[in-house]
Amino acid sequence: MQPRSEQAAERILLVCAVLSSLITAAILVFMLIMGLPLLAGGRIFTLAISAWEPGRELFGIYPMLLGTLAVAPLALIIALPVSLGTAALIGVAQPRGAVLFVRRFVQLMTGIPTVVYGFVGVFLLVPLIRGMAGRGTGMCVLTAALLLALLVAPTMILFFGEAFQSVPRAYLLAVDAIGADRWQKFCHVILPNAWRGVLGGIVMATGRAFGDTMIALMVAGNAARVPQSVYDPVRTLTSHIALIKAADYNSLEFKSIFACGLALYLVASVLVVLIRRIGRHEAAR
Amino acid sequence: MNGRAGERVFQFLCWLSAAALIGAVLMILGYLVLKGAGSLTPELLFGDTDPLKALTGRAQVFDGILPAMAGTVALVVLSVGFALPVGIAAGIYFAVYAPPRVKGVLALLVDILASVPSIVIGLFGLALVIFLHKHLSPAIQPSLLISSIALACLVLPYIIRTTEVSIDSIEPELKLAGQAFGASKLQNTFYILIPRALSGIISGSILAIGRAAEDTAVIMLTGVVASVGMPGALTGKYEAVPFFIYYISAQYANQRELAQGYGAALVLLMICLGLFGLAFLIKRRLESRFFYRG
Numbered sequence: 068m069q070p071r072s073e074q075a076a077e078r079i080l081l082v083c084a085v086l087s088s089l090i091t092a093a094i095l096v097f098m099l100i101m102g103l104p105l106l107a108g109g110r111i112f113t114l115a116i117s118a119w120e121p122g123r124e125l126f127g128i129y130p131m132l133l134g135t136l137a138v139a140p141l142a143l144i145i146a147l148p149v150s151l152g153t154a155a156l157i158g159v160a161q162p163r164g165a166v167l168f169v170r171r172f173v174q175l176m177t178g179i180p181t182v183v184y185g186f187v188g189v190f191l192l193v194p195l196i197r198g199m200a201g202r203g204t205g206m207c208v209l210t211a212a213l214l215l216a217l218l219v220a221p222t223m224i225l226f227f228g229e230a231f232q233s234v235p236r237a238y239l240l241a242v243d244a245i246g247a248d249r250w251q252k253f254c255h256v257i258l259p260n261a262w263r264g265v266l267g268g269i270v271m272a273t274g275r276a277f278g279d280t281m282i283a284l285m286v287a288g289n290a291a292r293v294p295q296s297v298y299d300p301v302r303t304l305t306s307h308i309a310l311i312k313a314a315d316y317n318s319l320e321f322k323s324i325f326a327c328g329l330a331l332y333l334v335a336s337v338l339v340v341l342i343r344r345i346g347r348h349e350a351a352r
Numbered sequence: 353m354n355g356r357a358g359e360r361v362f363q364f365l366c367w368l369s370a371a372a373l374i375g376a377v378l379m380i381l382g383y384l385v386l387k388g389a390g391s392l393t394p395e396l397l398f399g400d401t402d403p404l405k406a407l408t409g410r411a412q413v414f415d416g417i418l419p420a421m422a423g424t425v426a427l428v429v430l431s432v433g434f435a436l437p438v439g440i441a442a443g444i445y446f447a448v449y450a451p452p453r454v455k456g457v458l459a460l461l462v463d464i465l466a467s468v469p470s471i472v473i474g475l476f477g478l479a480l481v482i483f484l485h486k487h488l489s490p491a492i493q494p495s496l497l498i499s500s501i502a503l504a505c506l507v508l509p510y511i512i513r514t515t516e517v518s519i520d521s522i523e524p525e526l527k528l529a530g531q532a533f534g535a536s537k538l539q540n541t542f543y544i545l546i547p548r549a550l551s552g553i554i555s556g557s558i559l560a561i562g563r564a565a566e567d568t569a570v571i572m573l574t575g576v577v578a579s580v581g582m583p584g585a586l587t588g589k590y591e592a593v594p595f596f597i598y599y600i601s602a603q604y605a606n607q608r609e610l611a612q613g614y615g616a617a618l619v620l621l622m623i624c625l626g627l628f629g630l631a632f633l634i635k636r637r638l639e640s641r642f643f644y645r646g
Contacts, residue, residue, distance in 0.1 A: 073538045077449055083441035084450065087512060088461030090505050094468060097479040152369025159366075169370045176377055178559075178628030179621065180566035182594045186617045187380045189601045190387075217380075220373055250362035278469025280569035285601055305471045309572055316482050328475045335467040343460070 098332060102325030114326055119291040126323040130291045132330070134301035137208045137294050138283055139276035142215035146272065149216070150223035151265075157224070158231030159253055170228070176221040185285035188214045193286055200298040206288035209297040214282045219272040226271055230264020231257050267345045274338045278331060280305040304331055384618055391615030397421065412581055415608075417616050423496075423583045423590040427571065428564045430500035430586075435508045436557060442508075443515025443553075448541050466509035474573035477502030481574070494575035497586040502570050507560040514556025518549035555631035562627040566620060568594040578603075593620050 099106075105114055105126070117127025157170050192213060197205025234257050242256045258265070280303075288300020289310060302310070304327040311324045398406050399416030406413045413419055442462070446455055477498050484492045492498075522545060530540035546553075576595040583590035593616055600613030 070536070073536055076538050077445075080441045080445035080449055083438045084445040084458050084512075087438060087442045087465070087508055088458040090508070091461040091465040091468070094465075094472065094476045094505075097476055097483070098472075101479050101482070149369040149373050152366045153373055155362075156366040156370050169374065172374055172377075174632075175625065175628060178562060178624050179377070179381075180594060180624050182566065182568045182597050183384065183617050183621050184380065186597050186601045186613065187384050191380065191383050217373075217376060248356065248359035250358040253362065274467045278467070278471075280469065280471040281598065285598065305469055305569070308471045308475055309569060324475065325479070328472045331469050331472050335469065335472075336464050339460070339463045339467050343463070 095332060098325050098329045102322055102329055105319060105322045105326055106329075114323070119323075121320050124319070126319050128304065128307065128323060128326055128330070130293050131302050131304045131307040131327060133293050134208075134283075134287070134307075135277060135303040135305070137297075137301055138211045138215060138287060138303055139273065141208060141212035141297070142219060142276045143269070143272060145212060145216035146220045146223060147269065150220050150227060150268075150272075153220070154224045154227030154231060155253055155257075157228045159249055159257065173221050173224050176217075177225075181218060181279060181281045182285075184214050184218060185281045188282065188286045196298075203298055203300065204288060206286050207298045207300050208287065208294050211283045211287035211301075211303075212297070214286060215276055215279060218279060218282060219275045222272045222275055223268045226268030227261075227265055230261035230268065233264065234260045263345050267342055270338050270341050270345065274335060277334050278305065280309050284309050381621070384614065384621065387611075388614035388618030391611045392618065396612060396615040396619070409582070415612075417593065417596060417612065417619070419580070419582045420591040420593045420596045420616070421619075423576070423592045424565055424594070426496060426583045426590065427500055427503060427592060428561055430496070431503035431507060431564045432557065432561055434500060434504035435511055435560065438504075439508045439511030439560075440515050440553060443512045444519065444541060444546070446512065447516045447519035448537065448545065462509050462512055465505070466513065469569070470506055470567055471569040471573070473502055473506050474570040476505070477570065477574040491587075493587070494573070494589070495585075495587045496575060496583055496590045499571045499574040499576065499590075502574050503564050503567060506567060506570055507563050510560045510563060511556060514559070515549070515553050518552025518556070519545050521552070522548050551635050555635040558627050558631040558634065562624045562631075565627070566594055566624050568592075568598055571595060572598070 114127055115132065116129050118125050119127055119130050153169065153173065157166055157173075188210065192210055193205040195205070196207065196210045196213075197203065200207065200209075238256050238260065239252065242252050247255070283301075283303040284306035287303065287306065289302045289306055290300040291302045291307070292299070294301045308324045308327050311321060315321060394403055395416065397403070397413075397416045397418045399413050399418075401411045401413045401416065405411035406416075406418055446459060446462075450458065478494065480501070481492060481494050481498055526544065526548060527540075530544040531537075535543065571592055572595055575589050576592045577589045578591070578596070578599045580589045580591055597613055597617045597620060600609055600616070604610045604613060
């Protein structure tokens, strides 16, 4: 028999674990309750496809959905090749000293506050983009995507790097032995063997890109309109939540931000399940 | 010869990617240092108020970031204070006690919590306020306490994960040695596993502090304001450095305020990178000490 103190300790630890995971459920429940009046009776579809015009009693989140779908994927597309290259540099060798510096620098990047990126972006990047576009304020899809790419790149690089390093050494030695160069080694051995890790890194980075608030809020312009080009200002789901100023907690306008919250929550959950799927296969191999 | 050329192109592209990335970040940091370094004076903190009077609470600071710094410190202490005991306990449970099936479910939920965007956690805090306001007491408003609770939810998964990973990555021999000598599970956990995993847990906690200090999205929905003075009560509004930076970028009225914004951004950057470096050093130093001893 276990002594009583053993049992008590285990129970306390269990309570903490359950409490932590219940927060996740509590967030979902609160979003559902608060957003319910807007979601009931099939109105969720109207909400997802209609415009945001509070003056006309229209509280659709369609422009924000598209805003997020414009900024986040563009950021990922910008970040992916750069991250792949940098990760290959870290994972596939090259002179040790410089590579170590690159790795440390990338790790350090994860410690830079998002709001700092946003702040410098407003005063450094926005005027540059304004000049490039020749119109508007310079706060647009492209500006946000560029900064967001910097934010998600370390996530990708560190994930990719790990995946590249987990390729069995025997394969690398074998491919060296038959005289392949680094390029061939990377394309034909490392990438095919590490693609699950690469996928995992992309999924992780997708989560960060969808979920970031401050960069889009500070440099994307926040216009609740469907963007027509990368030089158009947009409002993302996240910044829509941040911008809400309704004093009346019962208004439909206020309720609509919980629809945004739910959408973001769903995306996050789906991505986590995806990552776990990918990881499980990795572990089984 | 063709292969050689391919390899050279590949190498070039890899270096180009790394250089582009590092160059972009250095440009941003360099710009900030250039613009912000001049603002790093006592005046940034205290404004026109006498520092001595401000620190002893005899005078209010109106145009310095001291209230925002104090707000951020209060926020970090409270939120990490809430999250640390629960997070470490949960991490220990996952690493040592949890049966696989229980762990599967609970860990999935914690993973989701880790990836829920911080603005959604802020929204959760706001919903909590509205709920309590309606059902408990109309006196409940967005406040320092609510922000700290929401922020604790944000950093909790980091703490759980680093605790779990630090314990998991202990050598299997060491994990079994205690039990082989007849130690109970609890003794094994507290006398062998936790001391061995301590460096990882501490450095993870320091990273959580940095995360709590830099987050803006959670607090902007739960009680932070641009100007209210030093944080007074748990149930009151407060200022915070990251929110001040955001606020200045959107609404600065004159060059002086803008300079303050640069200064504040630089201060926040230094704090976060400092914490990051500290976490790194602690992990390394403790590890090497254990290494030499063993």
